[in-house]
Amino acid sequence: MQVPMLQKVRPSRYANFGKSHAISGLDALVLGVEIRKSRIAMLTPRRSQPMPVKYWTRAGLMLTDWCNAACACCYANCNPAGRRWLAVDRAADIWADLIDASPHGCQIHLTGGEVFGRFEHLLAVCAEGQRRGLQGLQAVETNAFWATSVEVIRSRLTALDDLGIGRLTISTDPYHQQYVSIDQPRLLAEIGKEVLGHQRVRIRWEDWLNEGYSTDHMSQDALHQVFIDYAARGRDRFTGRAVDGLDAKTSLKPASAFDGDHCGQRLLRGKHVHISPTGEVWPTTCVGITVGNALDQPISQIWAALNEPALQGPIVGPLIASGPCSLLALSEQRGYSPRAQGYASKCQLCYDVRRHLHQLPELARFLAPASVYTEGQGRASIASA
Ligand code: SF4
């Protein structure tokens, strides 16, 4: 197994290095020793060898937590109060770090929140990547709220095409259509296919785009019915804002049903990672489970620390070993009551327990940022553009 060369720490970019997140209390030198031990462990097969971490070859770079919408399905709790925007240079730094950290390179998709909320900012990030010669701009995601005319769509997609975006991903389902008329993703898909070609437009989800409708004028009761019927199809993870209110037509189980259902495969063997607008690094789509901060230390070191059980921290370590039930006892000691009706999935249990634990000061940095767990926490941040 190849192990990437560790990056030299660049003090100007990583001012808090050695004081942050999972390596709190360790300085760069100590971490270097631990990482070398970890590399030796990975190169020396033995029965007790920890599961090696897959290289991160796909990354969602969240440029903002602002969104025009506040979808009932949103994993990251984005909403119009979100005010964090990842600065252009920082976004390009993280993009470069992601590529450096994997011998296979890294495909980047730019996401939010809603990145078209500041189109000039989105263009500037793409342009900075192009200026630095960064490869792998795989996709840009949007809910199409801005796609109100053919002219605007053509002009924006042509500009993004010139800057090398691979694909346009359009989100559409009954939750999004509470905030965006179904006509807009339909128009964007049609013009997007003309400008970029059919293969470079991805719809999530195509069946809803074809058969769906706007849900913004429905009564609360009717809307709720549409949502729970749709959620029963099994597409939603019931984390983030989706943790409450969508599972009424889904088979629910007590927490004990998930006992021993560990997350090692997902957290260590997933090739996908997400980065928040304030730099938090989340494995795969486990939004809010923070393994480090890309504004404080190189991605390669966050990745390498995940290989070392002693550095995995009080949330990720137990999840890898035993899954979300491992966090249940601690949360119950701190006042959490398991849901009487049960849980649709282990991820719903996990998020519900984490939502409780993130309030503990000693765990907050491992379950960050707080906005992932609470509504209406939008505030200016150090990473503002
Ligand atoms: S799911 Fe997407 S469109 Fe909806 S609130 Fe979240 S970021 Fe915005």
Ligand code: SF4
């Ligand atoms: S249970 Fe938690 S850690 Fe495991 S896959 Fe689901 S969200 Fe991720």
